[in-house]
Amino acid sequence: MSNNNNSSRNILNEPVPNHVAIIMDGNGRWAQERGLDRSEGHKEGVEAIRRVALSANDLGIKVLTLYAFSTENWKRPVKEIQYLMALPGQFLSRFVPELNENNVKVTVTGFKKRVPDFTKRSIYQAVEETKNNTGMILNFAFNYGGRAEIINAIQEIAIDVENGRLKPEAIDESVVSNHLLTAQLGEYQDVDFLIRSSGEKRLSNFLLWQNAYSEFYFTKEFWPDYNEELFEKAILEYQRRNRRFGGV
Numbered sequence: 001m002s003n004n005n006n007s008s009r010n011i012l013n014e015p016v017p018n019h020v021a022i023i024m025d026g027n028g029r030w031a032q033e034r035g036l037d038r039s040e041g042h043k044e045g046v047e048a049i050r051r052v053a054l055s056a057n058d059l060g061i062k063v064l065t066l067y068a069f070s071t072e073n074w075k076r077p078v079k080e081i082q083y084l085m086a087l088p089g090q091f092l093s094r095f096v097p098e099l100n101e102n103n104v105k106v107t108v109t110g111f112k113k114r115v116p117d118f119t120k121r122s123i124y125q126a127v128e129e130t131k132n133n134t135g136m137i138l139n140f141a142f143n144y145g146g147r148a149e150i151i152n153a154i155q156e157i158a159i160d161v162e163n164g165r166l167k168p169e170a171i172d173e174s175v176v177s178n179h180l181l182t183a184q185l186g187e188y189q190d191v192d193f194l195i196r197s198s199g200e201k202r203l204s205n206f207l208l209w210q211n212a213y214s215e216f217y218f219t220k221e222f223w224p225d226y227n228e229e230l231f232e233k234a235i236l237e238y239q240r241r242n243r244r245f246g247g248v
């Protein structure tokens with residue numbers, strides 16, 4: 001193991017974030033730089049998920065949410081969408097046994113509409129086959145959009161008000177949270193640490209409500225290059241910020 005700089009500080013001696021969310025950006029550019037098809041970048045991106053998920057689980061992180069597909073991604077070329085919709089199935093057949101060995105539970109946050117049936121079946125199979133695991137939750141944001149999520153919550157809450165089940169003045173943060181797509185995450189619904197790879201410094205409609213108090217971390221590496229070492233470096237930075245914060 002490397003003994004350089006801040007990695008000599010033991011990462012396990014200080015709190016790790018409960019909920020880490022990642023915008024896995026740079027798969028296309030990674031492929032372009034190598035003269036490869038974009039799909040090769042997505043394929044390598046799956047390997048990066050494996051490395052980072054197992055590392056996060058080892059560190060004791062409770063929830064890892066990955067932005068796999070946004071509601072805006074439907075604008076991409078049909079060929080690319082077709083490729084992307086097959087990735088959950090590939091991921092499932094290759095990694096579910098390993099996720100089970102590591103007690104990792106798969107969940108999904110997103111809208112069902114427009115997602116092809118074969119993709120939904122793969123995803124629900126992964127969820128089903130890992131549902132009894134009690135370790136980290138590997139949560140895929142799939143056909144997810146933050147504003148659409150908030151609009152959906154408002155519509156559901158409005159129906160409760162219309163039917164007399166809820167008074168407008170009773171609408172508070174917990175009522176709203178309970179109507180978001182992440183309600184299943186319970187006490188870990190809020191993101192503590194947001195990572196975005198590939199140099200872009202934007203939130204891009206990702207978990208708008210849930211990122212209200214999170215620390216942001218932007219890194220220039222492309223997602224397919226992500227590994228245990230880069231992930232630990234990010235977590236050490238979170239711990240550094242927490243120390244400064246806790247000191248006052």
Ligand code: V07
Pocket residue numbers: 024027042043045046049067068069084085087088089091092106108122123126140142223
């Ligand atoms: C996708 C690979 C990683 C880089 C970012 C974009 C491409 C894993 C999944 C997945 C989704 C749901 C699920 C299991 C796995 C996935 C899409 C794209 C659309 F239950 N990777 N990955 N889905 N990429």
